[in-house]
Structure formats: structure tokens, C-alpha cells
Amino acid sequence: MADFEYLIVYHIIKYRRKVVNKNISTAFPNKSKKEIKYIEKGFYRWFADYFFEAVKLLSISDSELRKRFKTVNSEEVEKCFEEGQDVATILGHYCNWEWLSCVGIDLPKSRIMGLVYHPLRNSAFDNLFKQIRSSQPNGVTVPKKDILRFLINYRRNGTRSIFGYISDQGPKWENIHLWLPFLNHPETPVFTGAERIMKKMNNAVFYVEMSRPKRGYYTATYKLITKDPNSLPEHEITKRFFGMLEETINKEPRYYLWTHKRWKRTREEFNRRFQVVNGKVIAKNDHED
Template identity: 25%
Template sequence: MINWRMARYRLEYLIFRTLVCIVRCLPVRESVALAKCLAFFIHYCLPRKLTRYQVASENLRTAFGEELSEKEIEQTIFQMWVHLFRMVVEIIQLPRKLHRGNIYEVMKFDYPPELITALCSGRPVILLSGHYGNWEMAVSVFGLFGFPMGVVARELDNPFLNNWFEKFRQSTGHRAMAKSGGYDDMIATIERRGHLALLGDQDAGKRGLFVDFFGKPASTFKSIALLALEYRAYICVGYSRRLPDHFENRQWVHFELGCEQLIDSTQCVSNDPVGEITQQFTTALERAIRKSPEQYFWVHRRWKSQPRVCAKKKRLSESLPEKKAA
């Protein structure tokens, strides 16, 4: 019998590899134009229910309130799609375009000297970022500089695509680790005083730790702070943010690789160290996102979960009109 699921996976992979071949052959300007065309199609041609426009616009209102008009919100979401398609193009082109010989032409660095000290200290470092900028670019740069890491990411459903991305990360010396079921690998790496790279900006559910993110409680994974405290690890809240293009002077793109905050878990003296560290890295990520909001993936339901007290109050407030009506 034909395995239709595997047949679909193979077809998806064939389409993806065809796209890879096309994108690798495109000059930089044409690849940017392709990304803008795809973003225009997604944003203006598809039904907004499919593109999660409502989720993105609500998230932007939650984050910025009256700072952004409706027109600015729509433009930010369009630019978000442009950025995401450009990021896909850059990931495909990265193995051929980025190397040690041109790294200072492509990247502008903004980090404290203490970061290098931390990476060479013999203590583990957790490189923490969010779905902001080109996070794959940041990880690749650390690999090129000789700092291999365990890269924690969700496995893709398509095994052929998942294998391609694993090889892509391994090409700069890193090791891919599954977000689901890979906890033992993470512990083993950090026990060997190795480094981890992961994203920490998704909703952690009702059991997560609620800390302020853009002024509103957001459920956040507390395992990051727990790991840092138990194994005396540093947390580097980093980002790789796209800077304005100057194709006349540069052969490729231009990014700023920054460390928004370096957190030393051994220096935390709070009565609630897990809460304190979790709030610190969440606030640092917020500061980074404010620099270029259009480069953040706003379609995630970051504030999906609510604190139990708030949820209880909401249910009570909804039941009052019903009792009055009765």
C-alpha cells in the first residue's frame, strides 16, 4: 500500500529543494524582491483568517497600546512577513554567503566584553533569544567563532525537512536537540559545561511562570532559570537584527549581533531567584524587540494563557450580567 503521508513529505521536500536551488542562484536584489512579492501575496491576497492577522494585530495593541495607529499596525504586520521571507532566503544562502573571511562585513557587533569572558570561563552559557530578527544567523556566527552549542528546536513533522535543518546547523559545528524529548541531551550538555542555544518567548501554558512582557503577564518557561541556577550558568539574551540594506557597498545583507543582557545566575540574591531571572531575560528580550518590532513574529499567541486569579475574576465578571438578567 502507498504511504500517503510519506509521499506528501517527499513532495514537500522536492518543492523545498527546488526552491533552495532557485534562491541560491538569485542575486541579492532579486532575492529581496522575491521575498517582498511573497509577503505581498500573503498579506494582501490571502484571507486574513489564514494569515492570523487578527492575532498579530491584537498582540501589537497589547504590546504598544496607543503608540501605534491602525495604519502603523498593518504596515508592521506586512513588514513582518517581508522579514520572515527574507529570513528564509538568508538561511538558504547562508552556507555560501557567510564565512570567517567576511563576517565583519556582514555583522555589526554590539556586546559587552564580559560575554567573551563568560564563553571562555568554563561555565555553561545559555544563549537565549526569541522569534526575532534572524536567530539562525546568530547561532551560525557563534559556530564560526568556535563556540559550538546544542541548538534546541522543535522537530519538524516532515523528516526530510527536519534532516536538512539539522545538517544546516551542524555545518557550523552545532548539535541539534529536540525541544520535545531532548531534555536529557540538554542536561548532559550543560553538565559538561557546554553551551545551549534556545528560544524562550512562547506561551508556557497554565503551569508556566507569569512575568511581565510589554506590561502584561505572560506565561514563561521557568526551566531556563532553573537550569541556570542549578548549573551556575550564564544567560546571554541575544539577537541578530537586520540593519538597512546598502547593496552598493555590500555583497550581502547587514545585521547587528547584540547581547541585550548578560545574566550571571550566581549573582542573583533575590528571595525568588527563578522569578527574578525569568523577569530579567523577558524584559531584556522586550527591549531588543522594541528596536525593530517589525522583525518579531507577532502571530504567536504570546499572552494566550492567563494567571489563574485573572481567569477566575474574568469568569466571575462574565457571570454577573447573566445573574442580573435572570
């Protein structure tokens, strides 16, 4: 079914092909047209797999899941729990991020495993993906606006938790507080909200690197960023995350989500239209009023 979807999406509908080609070409300017086309087609083949793999989580057996999804360094996460520290993981739209709802597969069932998400506009798809992301035992999904309240409640109840933050989306103008070099773009606007929560909760922070050994199989590797987030300078966790994500993408670019217009907001336009006043981004016209 995914192979058929690929033919429809890539060759007939040509879903966002111009956006994808531009993103890949600007991210890898030294690659030949043949190499760019290889990445582009490989991305669409994986993208077709993504939806069917995600939906399969609703019915996959535990034995089949353990065959197809492996975790590395889970013992480091459990050690943090045993030492009384909750865990935050930071990750990107790489490989099938829906399968990251399974990262607690090798942890004790008493641990809460959750994903922070932004509700989708389409209620049917929103409900579907909430079911997918909470399909594993002790799996929960929490809207980003509610996450701090949930974390505080878990801590008060003595429940150890690990939550994943997908943090490579393009923020809206009013949420831009940091620009970083990323994938050959010297200034990419990035979110910093996840880092603020991690510091407030004093979480141990891990980057989760996803890889795809072969079709339908994934490996999630925990890589420690810090156990003492408040010892790091402001935005350092975010900077380290984007550096690690870029290394992952460079290893195998086909499995990154290239369909988003990630670089549509520029620093020049931001400086022309907005300014930062007391840490808040406001439109210049509003400030003048």
C-alpha cells in the same frame, strides 16, 4: 523571491493577518492605525525574508557571513570560558533567530555552539532546520528533552559550550508556572525551564539582542544577565529576559514574530480549569478523582 513571497502571503493568502493585527494593536494601544499598519506590513516583509535568509546559511561563504553578521561582546563570553564557566544565552523570536546559530563566529573553534529546539511535526522541515542550525563549524542542535544530558557530557569531557534557548513561546497549560507583564498584557504565561537548567549547570547567562541595521544584515549583542545564576531569586532570570526582550521589541517592533497566538491562554481560564499541587499543574477534575 522574498518580495514575491510577501505579495502572496500578505495580499493574497493573507496569512494570519487578523492575528498579527490584533497582537500588534493590543501590544501598542497608543499607536495610530497608520502606525499599526506600518508595523504590520514591515513585519510581513521581514517575515518573507526570514525563510530565504535562513536557507542561505546552508551555502553562504565565511567571508560573506562575516560581512552580513556581526557579534558584539564575544570577548565577554570567551572570558567566561577561560574562567572555566559554560555559557547559556536566552533570546526571543526577534529578527532572524536562525542566524543565531552563527553567534560563535568570533569564538575559538574548540567551543561548542548550540541551539536548544523543539522538533517540528513535519519531518522534512525538521530536517531542513536542523541542517541550517548546525551548518556552522562546531554547531549542534539538541532537542530540549536531551539538553541536560548533552551539557553534562560536554562538561565531563572538558569541552566548553554556549547554548541558546529561545524562551518566549507560549507554554502549554501543564507547563505554566509563571505569569509576567509583557507588551501591554498584564499576565502573559511564560516558560521557566531554561532558567532551571541554567541554574543546575551554573552557567553564565547572557541575553542576545538581535538587531537589523539593514536588509540582509544582522548584529547580535551579548548582554550579561548574571554569572552567578543561583544567587538570584527564583524566576529572576526569566523576568529580566522578558524585560530586555520587550525593550528590544519597542525599539523596532517590525522584527518580532507576531503570527503566534501568544495570549490565547488567560489567567482566568487557568484558575478555573487547573491548580498547582506540589509544584505540578493538574486539571481540577483530575485532582478531584
